[in-house]
Amino acid sequence: MLIPDSLSDGEYYLGLIVEPNYYEDVDNSNNTVASDNTFQKVTAPSNDNCEDAVVVELGDTEFSTLYASTDGADHPECEESGDGGVTVNDIWYAFVSPSSGTLTASTCDQVDYDSDLVLYSGSCDTSVLVACNDDGTGCGSYSSLLEAPVQQGSSYLLRVGGWNNNSAGTGTLSLTIETSVSGDINGDGTVDVEDLLLLIASWGSDGSDGTDLDGNGVVDVQDALILIANWG
Numbered sequence: 001m002l003i004p005d006s007l008s009d010g011e012y013y014l015g016l017i018v019e020p021n022y023y024e025d026v027d028n029s030n031n032t033v034a035s036d037n038t039f040q041k042v043t044a045p046s047n048d049n050c051e052d053a054v055v056v057e058l059g060d061t062e063f064s065t066l067y068a069s070t071d072g073a074d075h076p077e078c079e080e081s082g083d084g085g086v087t088v089n090d091i092w093y094a095f096v097s098p099s100s101g102t103l104t105a106s107t108c109d110q111v112d113y114d115s116d117l118v119l120y121s122g123s124c125d126t127s128v129l130v131a132c133n134d135d136g137t138g139c140g141s142y143s144s145l146l147e148a149p150v151q152q153g154s155s156y157l158l159r160v161g162g163w164n165n166n167s168a169g170t171g172t173l174s175l176t177i178e179t180s181v182s183g184d185i186n187g188d189g190t191v192d193v194e195d196l197l198l199l200i201a202s203w204g205s206d207g208s209d210g211t212d213l214d215g216n217g218v219v220d221v222q223d224a225l226i227l228i229a230n231w232g
Helices: 193-201 221-229
Strands: 010-013 038-041 059-064 088-096 101-106 115-121 128-133 145-150 155-162 170-179
Touching: 059 088, 088 115, 101 115, 115 145, 128 145, 155 170, 193 221
Parallel strands: none
Antiparallel strands: 010 038, 059 170, 088 155, 101 145, 101 170, 115 128, 115 155
C-alpha cells in the first residue's frame, strides 16, 4: 500500500473497496468493507540523516528524535553501561564555531528521554569523532552534557540520539562556548610555541582552522602580532 506524503500524521482505519465487474448489473451504493485494522502515519525529522543536517548556532534549539532512524556509526570509546557505544534514533546538526574555546552541548535536565550527544569535526563523508556523552555529570534522567575544544571557523557535526532503540523523545539542545584567550589556537589554555607553529603552518590561508585571529580572511603578520601580545 502506497501512503502519500501529503497525508497528515495520525492513525487511520483500513477499508477495502470492492470493484464489481464492469458488465454486471450490481448495486455500487455499499461496496466498502470495514476493517478493524489500523495503520499509523508518521514523519521522520527533517534532519534524520547526516546529509540533511540542520544548521544550528549558539543558544537553545528545540528538537525531537521521535520516528528518527539511525545512520551514525557506533563508537566503542563512547560505551555507557554496556551499550557498545551505540547512539540510536539520531538527528544531525551542522555547526561552525564562531570562536575558539570550549564548546558545551547540553540536554542536561531538559529532555524527556535517555539522550546521547556525539560531536564530530569535518563533513559527513570525512567525519572524525571529537567527543561524546551519554549521562552528563550532575544531570538527571540520563540527560547529556558534552564539552570539547573547538576552533574558530571550523565546521562540526552534532549528533543527537538515544541510549537504545527505545530512547527517543523531545527536548532542548543548548550550545555555549567559553572563549579562550586570543592566540590560544590549540585550546590548551596557554598561548605558546605550539600555537605559533600552528599559525605559521596556516600562513597565507583563509584561517578557517582558527588561525585568522583578527578575522580579516587571511593569516598574516597581524595575526602573529595578536598571538605574541597574548604570549604566556
